[in-house]
Amino acid sequence: MGGAPGSSRIRPSGATRRRAPAPVREYLRDTFWFAPAAGLVGAALLAWLSTAADAWLVSALRHEGDLDAVKRLISVADDSRSIVTTVGAAMLTFIGVVFSISLVALQMAGQQFSPRVVRLYVRSRITKCTFSVFLATFLFCLLVQSSYDSDTDPATVGTVPFLSSLCAVLLVMVSLVLFVAYVNSTLRLTRVSHIIDRIARESFRAARAHAFGRPGDAPLPEAVGVIAYRGRAGVVRDVNAARLVRVARRYGTVLRLEPRAGDFVVPGTPLLTAHGGTVPPARSLRRAVFVGVERTYREDLGFGLRQLADIAxxxxxxxxxxxxxxxxAVDRITHVLATLAERPLGAVHHRDRTGVVRLVRNVPDWPDLVDLGLAEVRIAAVGNPQVTRRLVAALDDLTRLAPAGRKTPLERHRALLARAVERAVPEPAERDFALRPDRQGIG
Structure with missing residues (x-):
């Protein structure tokens, strides 16, 4: 592709970097370093502000001649020193023990359900918030300890960490509250019902944000060139459709994105095809396609179904x-498919501000989504009447909900399931039992 006439190569943004980027919001949700780093910076800033406030308070009291008040502050600060010292010494050990146990529990959950459920832990806001506050409390206590003045004379003492000690106690209280919330959240993430529910909710959120099919009014012009992918191999995570539309309008062409979100691309893979006009240069398409190491819900309509099918x-x-x-898992697969049953699927056409189609993107069609959610589960379910009964009920429900033009793949799976059960179960009564619709499997 790279050497063909009229073709060019594009290196999506970040292909030369060590870690492939994505849009900022999604990138930060998929990383675990940003929130703790922000917490440490915030702790250092809070320690500086509280120490400055303590110094100002002592100076103001001494200026007013109220040395008794300064003496009382020194007494309170001395009493709270043991608390701050104990918290600073114990917090880091506490962090290590808590998160080590949590990671072991999540590893077991990943082995039992699917390795991809671990990303739910990484993206959990309560987990990041708890870890950040724990580290911030540890650093704040260390900085407060360093601000303690050995001088106890009210007339000459430079600063008394009174407000700093109060902030340290407040951070400890917040840490305890977050610890309870974190334990509750982690236990939920080890229970399959909550994991499946989280995956389904992420799928619904992706569906709400998805740009569903807007068919073009005319066939695409003749292809004039191919833009090949150049960079590190990885998964297409996100597409800057607005940028691609602007570039296509500038060069009078229509761009067709060849891989779908979630597809794995290697150097030389056809990435964009230009139809009509002029093939845009590679430099104009930088920061338009983002590639990473794993799939995400953003732009990837089938990722949730993939995870649910893996669990099943x-x-x-x-x-x-x-x-x-x-x-x-089949319950949620049915729910997701029912939500998409009447949505326009297939190619998505993006238009410029004048209404002209400038970008065409491939997304999974209805048969693709049905096969993704049900095909492998149907094959694995043969011989297990609880799952086959639930599948029959799911297919019957989806057939009733789907429009007339989308019933064919559902009827095909229904027939394939019936034939597979007939071959695997020789006893007629057992076959009838295994193919009887039941939304609970076997109650």
Whole structure:
């Protein structure tokens, strides 16, 4: 592709960097360093401000001649010193123990359900907030300890960490509250029902933000060139559609994005095809396509279904044999598919401000989503009547909800499931039992 006439190469933003970027909001949600770093900076700033306030308070009291008040502040600060010292010494150990136990629990959850559920922990706001406040409390206590003055004479003491000690106690109280919230959140993330619910809610959020099909009025012009991907191999995470539309309008062309969000691309993979006009140069398309190491919900309509299907497959495997978990995953797969049943799917056409189509993007169509959510689960469910009964009920419900033009893939899966059960279960009564619709599997 790179050597063909009329073709060029593009290096999406960040391909030369060590870590592939994404839009700022999504990037920060997928990282664990930013919130703790911000907490440490905030702790240092708070320590500086509180120490300055303490020095100003002592200076103001001494200026007014109220040395008794300064003496009382010194007494209170001395009493609180043991608290601050104890918290500073214990907080780091506490952080290590708590998060080590949590990571072990999440590792076990990842092995039982799916390795991709660990990203829920990384993206958890309460987890980042708790870790940030813990570290901030530790650093703040260390800085406050360094501000203690050995001079106890009210007439000559430079500063008395009275306000700083109050802030340290307040941070300890906030840490305790967040610790309770964190334990509750972590325990929820180890329970399959809450994991499945979180995945489904992320899928619904992605669907609400998704630009569904806006078909063009005319076929695309003849292709004039291909823009190939150049950079580190990875997964297409995000597309700056607005930038691509502006570039296509400037060069009088229509760009077609070849890979879908979630597709793995390697150097030389066709990335964009230009139809009509002039092929844009690579430099004009920088920061338009972002590639990372793993899929995300943003722009990726099928990622939630992929995770739910993984959980159902693992639960149906001979090593685990947890059909109830598989049924719970099928519940949410049905919910997601029912939500998308009447949405326009297929290619999405982005227009410029004059209404002319400038960008065409491929997204999963209805048969693709049905196959993604149900095909592998259907194959693994044969021989497990609890899951097959739930699948039959799900297919019946979706067939009733789907428009007339979208019933075919559902009917195909229904027929394939019936034939597979007939081959696997020789007893007619058992076959009838396994193919009887039941939204709870077997109650």
């Amino acid at each position: 497959l693992r639960a149906s495997s001979p090593a685990i044999q947890d059909p109830t978990t598989a049924v719970q």
